[in-house]
Amino acid sequence: MKKTRLEAFSDGVIAIIITIMVLEIKVPHGQELADLLHLLPIFLSYVLSFIYLGIYWNNHHHMLHVTTHVTGGILWANLHLLFWLSLIPFATGWIGEHHFAPLPMAVYGVVLLMSAIAYYLLQSLIIKNEGSDSLLAKAVGKDWKGKLSPVFYLLAIAAAWLNTWVSEGLYIFVALMWLIPDRRIEDVVKEAEEE
Amino acid sequence: MKKTRLEAFSDGVIAIIITIMVLEIKVPHGQELADLLHLLPIFLSYVLSFIYLGIYWNNHHHMLHVTTHVTGGILWANLHLLFWLSLIPFATGWIGEHHFAPLPMAVYGVVLLMSAIAYYLLQSLIIKNEGSDSLLAKAVGKDWKGKLSPVFYLLAIAAAWLNTWVSEGLYIFVALMWLIPDRRIEDVVKEAEEE
Amino acid sequence: MKKTRLEAFSDGVIAIIITIMVLEIKVPHGQELADLLHLLPIFLSYVLSFIYLGIYWNNHHHMLHVTTHVTGGILWANLHLLFWLSLIPFATGWIGEHHFAPLPMAVYGVVLLMSAIAYYLLQSLIIKNEGSDSLLAKAVGKDWKGKLSPVFYLLAIAAAWLNTWVSEGLYIFVALMWLIPDRRIEDVVKEAEEE
Amino acid sequence: MKKTRLEAFSDGVIAIIITIMVLEIKVPHGQELADLLHLLPIFLSYVLSFIYLGIYWNNHHHMLHVTTHVTGGILWANLHLLFWLSLIPFATGWIGEHHFAPLPMAVYGVVLLMSAIAYYLLQSLIIKNEGSDSLLAKAVGKDWKGKLSPVFYLLAIAAAWLNTWVSEGLYIFVALMWLIPDRRIEDVVKEAEEE
Numbered sequence A, B, C, D: 001m002k003k004t005r006l007e008a009f010s011d012g013v014i015a016i017i018i019t020i021m022v023l024e025i026k027v028p029h030g031q032e033l034a035d036l037l038h039l040l041p042i043f044l045s046y047v048l049s050f051i052y053l054g055i056y057w058n059n060h061h062h063m064l065h066v067t068t069h070v071t072g073g074i075l076w077a078n079l080h081l082l083f084w085l086s087l088i089p090f091a092t093g094w095i096g097e098h099h100f101a102p103l104p105m106a107v108y109g110v111v112l113l114m115s116a117i118a119y120y121l122l123q124s125l126i127i128k129n130e131g132s133d134s135l136l137a138k139a140v141g142k143d144w145k146g147k148l149s150p151v152f153y154l155l156a157i158a159a160a161w162l163n164t165w166v167s168e169g170l171y172i173f174v175a176l177m178w179l180i181p182d183r184r185i186e187d188v189v190k191e192a193e194e195e
Helices: A002-024 A033-037 A040-065 A072-086 A088-097 A102-130 A135-140 A144-159 A164-179 A184-194 B002-024 B033-037 B040-065 B072-086 B088-097 B102-130 B135-140 B144-159 B164-179 B184-194 C002-024 C033-037 C040-065 C072-086 C088-097 C102-130 C135-140 C144-159 C164-179 C184-194 D002-024 D033-037 D040-065 D072-086 D088-097 D102-130 D135-140 D144-159 D164-179 D184-194
Strands: none
Touching: A002 A040, A002 A072, A002 A088, A002 B002, A002 B072, A002 D002, A002 D040, A033 B102, A040 A072, A040 A088, A040 A102, A040 A164, A040 B002, A040 B072, A072 A088, A072 A102, A072 D002, A072 D040, A088 A102, A102 A135, A102 A144, A102 A164, A102 D033, A144 A164, B002 B040, B002 B072, B002 B088, B002 C002, B002 C072, B033 C102, B040 B072, B040 B088, B040 B102, B040 B164, B040 C002, B040 C072, B072 B088, B072 B102, B088 B102, B102 B135, B102 B144, B102 B164, B144 B164, C002 C040, C002 C072, C002 C088, C002 D002, C002 D072, C033 D102, C040 C072, C040 C088, C040 C102, C040 C164, C040 D002, C040 D072, C072 C088, C072 C102, C088 C102, C102 C135, C102 C144, C102 C164, C144 C164, D002 D040, D002 D072, D002 D088, D040 D072, D040 D088, D040 D102, D040 D164, D072 D088, D072 D102, D088 D102, D102 D135, D102 D144, D102 D164, D144 D164
């Protein structure tokens, strides 16, 4: 029961965050190709953030699928994650409008970094609660993606003052790393069902 | 379980997209009839896009009703569909503000075209997963509407540079084609229940 | 199953409509009492529309509670209702900004009138589908409120050109009429459960 | 059944309110650190309001978890609570833009005060309906937090004209008071399950 409402609320917030970003793509006053091309960096940053939020929704979905019990602490860890995710539209709008200037680029990285930490905290709390023999603990395993991502974000934040293209490349790289099908949870669930 | 959350998230995103469009109908500064009439093209493009999003929600609803299993790939194909649908408010706002100029009119078509392709990909993935004997495969059948729509969108995109009224007419025609009750899935479900 | 998703989607849309209206109450540039008082008409029109949307959500909730079957036609009648409700924030913003000028006041009435008609169509379709012996048919009964409301809206639209306070009074009166607890559906459900 | 939809609608509205606030953090036109620092008060007021809404969602979640029956009156008491919560983004935006001026600071307190009263009304109505032996009545107990909060809000509203930092401190204090894990409902539920 409790889990259902946690999922519903998270779905609602993520759905709104993902859709609010599109409001940043303002309808141009002109009607020429130049007006459209002018929006290209805003559009591309929207695509990247959409993918990041999609990854979070996907992972959140899988994680809660194998969660059996929800505590008050988990509710707050989840709200903490949603807080950082809610700043993604702001950071996205800023990098979109400033053609990838250093500070906006670094702030984007900080928001991604804090979101990753918040996700890690939420995951750790659920695993602690479920026990080390739980489906989730097995599925997450060594979680090298979860541990590598913050390192790349830190690199990207530092790189923003040297070359914003390096930061940009790192953000895209991390997104691709997560996009590669990650069947850990699906596999563990399947195994558990077959036993 | 998994399906429920996919539906809830899609419902959330489509509900927000459909409602965000109305923000484009800005409250006029005047209070005369002329101020209201000035909003007419924006209003009409809102009506058209509302109907398109209604069609997508309806079809999505029916498709998932007969879907029995959801995979990670289906989650992403669904997010891909939601991405293109999320651009509809932008395209709608643009054609509304520019009284049906060629480029906005074509961009509107491109967004509809990409949404149709994304829906087709999602549908194909689910059918592949469910098997060719599945309820969904039978219900979709030859799917001539799904195959004809992209052709009309392409025609409308090309026609935008010749005569935007032709494009407009084609977009309305495709919407009407889908509005005509399509009882395929309902019928197949009824048959299956009666057997 | 189908009904659940119809309810979830309607809840989503109404929740967004009700909350989007608050965006019309723009944060004032000043920080004095005069800046706040300046927002009073916008605030009052927000209160009225919030109550109207609350009434619609409440009635929609009760109606679907006793609905047993959902058809494709009902899905579209429901979308039609949501379309008119989605125009309430626009009409609310307009009357709020123009201190109750005739045209905005009449347009507000037109939106309420069309919403009432759309609700009536949806209700009739569900009753036709459920049968005249159904719980819903008994609960709705003669539906004098549903039949009186459009008459008052028409009067209010006409009165807008004579005296906008009369229109305003009529809109408030209709809202109060619906606010008075309407236990029809609750009573019929209780009776049915006791039998 | 009824409860599910009440929860879903409340979740939707609170999710939108919490996310709409972030729209107030406007993307800066510049790209320097000064542009970001300029947003600091807006960001901090966003954090505070996010926590307040999180507390409301959490408490609402726990309260409805032990609610067994929903009446028409409860639906309206819930809408009344959502109404006051929907004004939080406005009040938040105002204190954020005016670096904590007296009137905005007091208005923020009034919105919190009315929300607290609305929550208390909703809770009382549910308890009255569930009976004094109900799980909820036991869990809420003397409800000293619920009774102290309005007193602090009143103090903060008065203090706004003397020293806005005192008001600010009081708002933060009340939030912290609620953030301290409140296991009343969780404990009572656990006891009830163990019996």
